[in-house]
Amino acid sequence: MAEVTVSEMAGLKGFALGSFELAGETIPGVVFGDSVVDLRFVLPEVRQIRDLFASWDSNLDTLQALEPAALPTHPLRELRVLPPVQPVGTFIAAGANYREHVLEISVAHRLGSEGANEAELRIEAAAETDERARAGDPYVWTGIPSAACGAYDDLQLPDVGGNVDWELELGVVIGKPAHRVATADAMDYVAGYTIVNDITARTLVPRSDIAMMGTDWFRSKNQPTFFPTGPYLIPARFVDDPAMLRIKLSLNGMLMQDACTDDLLFGVPELIAYASSVAQLQPGDILLTGSPPGNGSHWNRFLRDGDVMDASISGLGSQRTVVRAPSGSLPAWYADRRPAGSAIKNAEQ
Secondary structure (H helix, E strand, C coil), X not given: CCCXXXXXXXXXCCCEEEEEEECCEEEEEEEECCEEEEHHHHCCCCCCHHHHHHHXXXXXXXXXXXXXXXXXXXXXXXXXXXXXXXXXXXXXXXXXXXXXXXXXXXXXXXXXXXXXXXXXXXXXXXXXXXXXXXXXXXXXXXXXXXXXXXXXCCEECCCCXXXXXXXXXXEEEECCCECCCCHHHHHHHEEEEEEEECCEEHHHCECHHHHHHCXXXXXXXXXXXXXXXXXXXXXXXXXXXXXXXXXXXXXXXXXXXXXEHHHECCCHXXXXXXXXXXXXXXXXXXXXXXXXXXXXXXXXXXXCCCCXXXXXXXXXXXXXXXXXXXXXXXXXXXXXXXHHCHXXXXXXX
């Protein structure tokens, strides 16, 4: 059930949109305070949240004109919160996109001139990073819908892969097909915003067996529950400036990430323009904008059974995720091939 308070929702302008489960049925809902109105009651043609995108602005106008007190509602606390846009779209994720985070990593890994001190390494990294922002491309990869879970669902640690890490991110929900979009026009394609925690099994990122291939984002980021998403889709008309949102994540009550989205190297318009220069983005796709400093790799503290992550982005709501231990049973692929070699052994650690 939703672990949402009235005070949390009071911080949101207008209303929120979401998908909810009650008695095995998925309900597309509009959230007013601590109550949910079934969208099918007021917009019969809308059977799921993605249906709203066909007439996005007019549908929002209709919902803004509603008088919730005159409508049948469901108490929010009685509903299970699902990822807000159903069916879930593709995750299009930007990496190394917070300037301070990139500088922090560069210094920590001593990326720069041999013999340079930390201050010199930071200066070098800043120059390279700023040049990439000016003339280079974002670094983007994709995530699959089946890895998504709700904002209050448990995170299942994998049976293969370790050093499981968090990365809280602003998610941008695409509202209409976007292909070869100009930066100046990109915001016209944004339906709204949500919260996504981009989980990574760090030991699965490198491929020591085929080092020339570099990183393996498929296996390290696409396991079930690795994209806690939501709780809501907040329409863009209710978010004054996506570049001025505060993003915070705490682990067992200790603040780990605390930043503002104004530190993005490539902002929302640039990310949409770049991603759409390669692929045709679809309504319901979620563009992840990157994560600020403070993930587990920085703290050398990775997720364990029983950990609790509390995460929020100003104006978008909050998440609470409890971490659960691996099941203890290897997938058949690994169980059948376990004696075969070191690549499997390394992947399990």
